[in-house]
Amino acid sequence: MNKSKTYTKDLYKNTKLSDELFADNIKDLYIWSEKYEKENNVKGLYKEHFKWVDSILEMKVIKLGRLQFEVLENIDDLSNVFEETKDFLFVNVHIREGEKLTPEECEKSYDMAINFYKSRGHKFSTVVFVCYSWLLSPNLKNILPEESNIIKFQEKYTFFSSNLNEKNPQIIERVFGNKSENIEDWEEGTNLQRKLKEEWKKGMRFPMTKGYFIKKI
Ligand SMILES: CC(C)(COP(=O)(O)OP(=O)(O)OC[C@H]1O[C@@H](n2cnc3c(N)ncnc32)[C@H](O)[C@@H]1OP(=O)(O)O)[C@@H](O)C(=O)NCCC(=O)NCCS
Incomplete structure (x- = not known):
């Protein structure tokens, strides 16, 4: 170690x-x-x-301020979205637990990432930030207020695709932190926990979703 x-x-x-x-x-x-x-x-x-x-x-993954970043070598399904990717840098965005996801801190972080990759010798005129997370799940709009950090975070991203076949939904693990099969055991300490539990019982689902946004330099 x-x-x-x-x-x-x-x-x-x-x-x-x-x-x-x-x-x-x-x-x-x-x-x-x-x-x-x-x-x-x-x-x-x-x-x-x-x-x-x-x-x-x-x-390969680096946390710069609030967010974590990773250069995407392979853009897979997203390649169909862009006709031309010359001088593009694709950067994956990850979100560590434990600190609020305020828009101000996220903005600072995206700028830090751009400067970092420039300083590492990457040549690009456009950055595409890509994120694949439960935090981009479109249905969160139905249960969180507009001013919540998660909804503000989503606003920058264009939704691209959702994983409708998740065996163990990541949102449940990240929000309730347990693997209890019994929904009645799920905590109700925060607004998100209360609303998510309520809507989950009615059948609403919140799949991992991929989104992207483009930043011209
Ligand atoms: C990303 C994260 C920091 C957002 O938290 P935030 O900045 O508080 O977000 P919001 O302002 O939108 O929160 C709105 C409400 O949901 C609650 N909430 C947000 N994320 C929550 C979580 N993971 N578990 C339980 N409650 C959560 C907040 O406490 C708040 O409730 P309140 O009004 O009762 O205080 C938080 O979800 C987190 O730490 N997640 C774990 C990391 C993760 O999942 N990364 C992505 C992996 S793909």
Whole structure:
């Protein structure tokens, strides 16, 4: 573990990124190991989180301010949306838990990402930010107020596609944090928890949704 930490710290140092930024990025490892420990009472990491943790250690995913970013090598289904992608940079956006998702912080973060990738020698005239998350689920508009951070976050994105075949809906895990099959056990501590539970019972669904927005430089 120490070896990886030193290796990643060197990557940050070589890119002239601050110790604060390194510390904030590396926090992700604690988040995922704490989740495992909380659920299993021993230290560990779920296999499905290995790839993600590796991306953090390799600095492929980087948290710049509120949001996390990752250059998309393969844009898959989105390639049909754009006729011409010369000088485009496609950047995946991830959202860590634990801090409010205010529009101001998100704006700062998108700008930080653009500057970061420029400084790393990427040449581009247009950035396409892509996000695939339950946070983009269109039905959230039916249960959250317009001024909520999640709805404000959604406003920038053009919805592209939703995954209608989710076996374990991520929204349930992220909002209720448990895997209880019994809906009556789902917490009702926040507005989102209350409304989501109510509408879920009536059959409304909130699939992981992919969206994008374009920023010309
Ligand atoms: C992204 C996140 C920070 C947004 O939270 P936020 O800034 O509070 O968002 P909003 O302002 O829209 O919240 C509106 C309401 O929903 C609640 N809410 C938002 N996200 C929630 C969550 N994951 N679980 C429970 N309640 C949540 C808020 O507490 C608020 O309720 P309140 O009015 O009772 O205070 C939060 O959802 C989070 O930490 N998610 C986990 C990370 C994640 O899912 N990432 C994406 C992976 S694909």
